[in-house]
Amino acid sequence: MEKLVSSWYNNVQRVPQDYIFPPEKRPGDLRVPVDEVIPVIDLSEAEQGDRTPTIQKILKAAQEFGFFQVINHGFSQNLMNESMVVCKELFGGSNEANKKSNSSEDVSKSCRVKTCGVRCSPDKVHLWRDLLLHQCHPLEKWQHTWPQHPTRYQECIGAYSVEVKKLASRILALICEGLGLKCGYFEDEQLSGRMFLSVNNYPPCPEPSLTLGLSKHADSNLITILLQDGVYGLEVLKEDKWIGVEPNPHAFVVNMGCFLQVISNNKLKAAEHRVVTNPNTARTSIAFFIASLEDRIIEPAKDLTNELHPPIYRPCKAKDFLTQFLAMDGDSGAVLRSLLA
Numbered sequence: 001m002e003k004l005v006s007s008w009y010n011n012v013q014r015v016p017q018d019y020i021f022p023p024e025k026r027p028g029d030l031r032v033p034v035d036e037v038i039p040v041i042d043l044s045e046a047e048q049g050d051r052t053p054t055i056q057k058i059l060k061a062a063q064e065f066g067f068f069q070v071i072n073h074g075f076s077q078n079l080m081n082e083s084m085v086v087c088k089e090l091f092g093g094s095n096e097a098n099k100k101s102n103s104s105e106d107v108s109k110s111c112r113v114k115t116c117g118v119r120c121s122p123d124k125v126h127l128w129r130d131l132l133l134h135q136c137h138p139l140e141k142w143q144h145t146w147p148q149h150p151t152r153y154q155e156c157i158g159a160y161s162v163e164v165k166k167l168a169s170r171i172l173a174l175i176c177e178g179l180g181l182k183c184g185y186f187e188d189e190q191l192s193g194r195m196f197l198s199v200n201n202y203p204p205c206p207e208p209s210l211t212l213g214l215s216k217h218a219d220s221n222l223i224t225i226l227l228q229d230g231v232y233g234l235e236v237l238k239e240d241k242w243i244g245v246e247p248n249p250h251a252f253v254v255n256m257g258c259f260l261q262v263i264s265n266n267k268l269k270a271a272e273h274r275v276v277t278n279p280n281t282a283r284t285s286i287a288f289f290i291a292s293l294e295d296r297i298i299e300p301a302k303d304l305t306n307e308l309h310p311p312i313y314r315p316c317k318a319k320d321f322l323t324q325f326l327a328m329d330g331d332s333g334a335v336l337r338s339l340l341a
């Protein structure tokens with residue numbers, strides 16, 4: 001088992017060789033890109049009456065950027081703060097006992113805090129990240145398998161999972177309406193019934209220009225709802241330029257996955273993104289992924305295709321998509337191209 005970055009980063013002044021990306025993949029100059037801003041959408045406006053303006057903003061952002069942030073979403077700020085604190089504690093924080101127990105061989109393999117070995121990165125370079133990844137739906141099936149340290153983890157993240165699932169459904173309902181799909185299209189258990197959560201920890205890095213917390217990728221699911229702490233790191237690729245996602249611990253970042261790009265017949269975009277590191281502060285993020293059951297066929301929605309707008313992609317089972325995705329080292333663009341009709 002590889003040692004967690006959070007357990008040794010403090011002892012090094014240089015990034016170890018196997019964490020250094022090839023020059024063309026390195027973040028290099030780390031000034032925060034400010035050319036464009038990822039749209040921030042106030043969800044309370046849709047609750048107060050006409051949903052149309054909010055839907056239009058969501059669709060536009062999902063088309064142009066594949067990303068947006070939502071504020072005034074109704075999610076309890078206390079629960080957001082508490083979840084972030086609990087997740088930071090997972091990686092030790094000040095508590096070495098937590099860190100050791102969560103990464104020890106005693107913890108069920110599916111719920112162990114681990115680091116990202118070379119297999120996590122298409123470039124065969126290690127990532128400057130530790131993470132915990134687990135399923136969360138149905139809650140009763142998984143909650144007891146989650147880490148027992150910190151002791152509040154299961155309860156707090158259980159509540160978080162329930163609330164973030166509701167938020168995801170609300171956002172998917174707005175997208176559904178915006179695309180002109182029949183009401184409840186995304187509520188199908190086969191299509192959106194696989195949910196998992198990953199807690200990412202990016203420790204401070206002595207040479208952020210050489211390495212990455214997460215290399216360029218698009219998510220291979222339907223939609224992702226991400227909570228970040230106040231530390232910069234997430235960047236989105238748009239027309240060959242990286243755009244920084246402003247850290248806002250009161251907002252959720254929403255991004256479209258490849259399945260939504262296929263279903264929407266390219267109306268919405270699964271944008272590539274990456275995470276850069278910084279020398280001073282650890283960054284934590286909590287990503288909630290809505291994905292499809294393995295046997296669900298993913299294809300352009302029938303209501304969005306006709307003679308004038310033929311399906312751009314061939315139907316493909318969710319599990320075959322994922323197999324391809326892994327075989328192509330997470331190159332979502334290549335997988336999508338291989339599915340062109």
Ligand SMILES: O=C(O)CCC(=O)C(=O)O
Pocket residue numbers: 198200214219226228233234273275285287
């Ligand atoms: O940590 C982040 O901000 C992004 C995480 C991410 O992109 C992912 O887990 O797929």
Ligand SMILES: [Fe+2]
Pocket residue numbers: 217218219273
């Ligand atoms: Fe991602």
